[in-house]
Amino acid sequence: MGDWTTVTVPALPSASKNTLLNTSEKKMCPSSLNMQQVQHSPLPLSKSPHSSFSAFCTDENVEQCVSYLNRELTTLGFPSLYSECNDRELNVVSIINCMNELLILQRKNLRTQEEVEIQHLKLGSDMDHLQNCYAKVKEQLEASRREIVGLQERDRQQQCKNRNLHQLLKNEKDEVQKLQNIIASRATQYNHDMKRKEREYNKLKERLHQLVMNKKDKKIAMDVLNYIGRVDGKRGAWRTGKTEARNEEDMYKVLLGGYEHCQKQLLMENAELKKVLQQMKKEMISLLPPKKQKPKERAEDGTEPVLSDMEEDAVELNKENMWELSCETVREQLTNSIRKQWRMLKNHVEKLDNQVSRAHSEALNDNDVISREDHELETEKLELEIQQCREMIKTQQQLLQDCYLLEERERLQEEWKLFREQKKNFERERRSFTEAAIRLGLERKAFEEDRGAWLKQQFLSITYDHKNSEHVKSQSAFSGSSEPDNQLINFRSRHKKPHFLSSVPMAEELCQTVQHIAHNSNSSTVLNKTTEDSKPKQWKGINKPEAE
């Protein structure tokens, strides 16, 4: 289109020049920014169609214009304006067609221009949008970069601090170690010094001791009015090997007694605890099966094999406990069985809890809720029972101890009773013996009397044959003597003190036969004496227990 303008520019009048120039220049500018101006370009064309037309073609240059237009149109591909036969005659039809074509073209161009402009606008807005986005993203990037930097800074600072603290900690630890070492070394130093001083002190003490002992011992003395007896009334024993051995024995007895006492207590405790555990186990067993409908199957599956085990264990353990063995295996069995039972119980409780929670979430299943409550009640009951058992154990322990004391006391009492009975028996026997002895003595005396009388009679009978008067004298003397004899004998029998005098004069008065008899009587007196000797002993014996 540039050619067109350059060609037509000099031919046209200057009035329309500017407008044409303007419009063409506007058309010529390829820059997008003038698009808007280009948009307006059709308007001045439409506004000043007359002026532009009149400017281009005047009456004078019609043919020139027509030829020019023809040339242009043919170059553009339009059919020629001239008719086919004659070059000078204008083909109106082709002119109209050309005009129509030109109009259509113009419209098309306008449309495409509009579209292009719209696209242009769209692209412009997209560009703006993208630019905005780009700017924002850039800002964000900047901000995040700054943040990163900041965080890195902080991280670095924290690590620095951490390192510092570690360092401080190490320093402190080192210091502590150092101080401990110092303390240890000082302690050893002090110990050494102390030992040295102590040795010196010991030397001084020895010296002092020597000095003290060297001085006359007159001052160091004890002045007692009289000896006092020992507490237990016995005399002091010499220190021999036997006493040493006995002391060792006593010491070991005391120790053993202490250990036995300890062991007894521990055995009792063990037995009680075992009983409690057994009870707990039984109760736990009884708790589990009759509980639930749903978990029953599950529990039964779990408990049945275990139950059989439990029963076996229970039987075994009962047997064992009867013998009160405390071997390892029994203990382990018991603890393992308890642990198993407790685990099962725990699982059971957990299942119940799960059930309850599920039931709450879905719909309240009365059975389960009740079961849980029941279970809680049961656990409370168990706890109470455990408490009671513990208290029972304590009271039982106390009672057992009391029982032991009571048992001992009873034993002692029984022994005392026995002792007293035996004492009584002994006393009775002694009395009977003494009585027997007295009787024996009396009988002997009686026998003696009879003997004496019989001898007298014999003697009298013998002597009576020879001398009557003397017999009478002797008889009277004898009778006289016999009477006091009798009296004396009576005395003797009444008083419990023996008189040997009466029997002695009797022996002296009689002759040989009487001497023989006197021998007998002496022997009898000896017998009497012995009996009398034994009598006082017996009496003494009787007196003694009476005094006690």
Place this chain on the structure above:
Amino acid sequence: FSPSFSIDHMACKRTNPKVYIIASCVQYRLIVRDVNSLQILQLYTCLDQIQYIEWSSDSLFILCAMYKRGIVQVWSLEQPDWHCKIDEGSAGLVASCWSPDGRHILNTTEFHLRITVWSLCTKSVSYIKYPKACQHGIAFTKDGRYMALAERRDCKDFISLFVCSDWQLLRHFDTETQDLAGIEWAPNGCVLAVWDTCLEYKILLYSLDGRLLSTYSAYEWSLGIKSIAWSPSSQFLAIGSYDEKVRILNHVTWKKITEFEHPVTIANPKIIVYKEVEKCPRVETESLALPPAKAQASSLFRIQSKYDISQVPVSLQCVKPVADRANPRIGIGMLAFSPDNCFLATKNDNIPNAIWIWDVQKLKLFVVLEQLYAVQFFQWDPCQPRLAICTGNSKVYLWSPAGCVSVQVPMEGDFQVLSLCWHSNGDSMALLSKDHFCMCYLE
């Protein structure tokens, strides 16, 4: 209960274990009184000021020791004419005690050179060399059969076990301690506890025949054991240490069962805290008769105190000890088991106003008693779980599981109870101040 009182000047006193008699000494006179009536039964005069008196085990003789003169005089209760005087002469006298059979006297000479055993039956003397100079160096078993003596030779500690009946040396063994601080028999007479100096926490347990059963050491380097106590059944051994804790060992394994802490704040709501509270009685001026009688006046203006139950959490008064002194007042200074083996009373020297009572069956803190003044002394009743406490003012405090009560000692003038001593039947106790004593009868 009704307190009865009698004023006397005295240096020290002892309650006779079996018969109801108490002995008190004044300067150089020994006065024996009947417990119930406080009548003077006997009066003896000694040669010098008496420092220490002790009854013999069968309550027939009293020994009076005069350390300055180095003389011990023994008096008989049955025969006032009988006398005995033991003179240590130049050896000097530092301590004196009876043997458990009541017929021998053990004198420790000066500088712990030796221990002289005087026999009152045979007038014989035996010497034990190298005794250890520590506070609990001699220990007799409860049944009086054996005596343990701590010795030190060549910078090593030894223990000698003697049979008291004939003073035969039964066992002699060395201990692994640095510097033995004390020994104590278990009440069953089978185990001997030996503990080390407070610079090292170490306690060793020996059986009667000299075997080492076990050692226990809780920690190193800090100050160690301050006091120990056996439970009456010999089942537990309580060890109080300078770190304000009590550790309990059991007699089967000799391992620690538990440890009791003595913190400054008590927060557990199950613990009852009794706090002594003072209240001044309001004086009604109208009812006063002028001039008021002396007794009435003293009773009117006397400050009464009673126990209040404080709400937990309670914060107790703490005393910070001086850091650079030896034997600091920290740690558990006093431990005592009740006679029925149910309670353990402890005193933490850091918190000197409080007494902590622990339940031995549950091994937990049971009661805390907070006093207004520092606790001077406490002792359990020998027959029942009743604790008597004195804090240096004119009151005596009693605690039992039923409750606690604060009792004013009705005396004219100032009577500061510094120490107390129960009678062996648990019916009465003697309260001692610096130079007076009075009897308190309980129903």
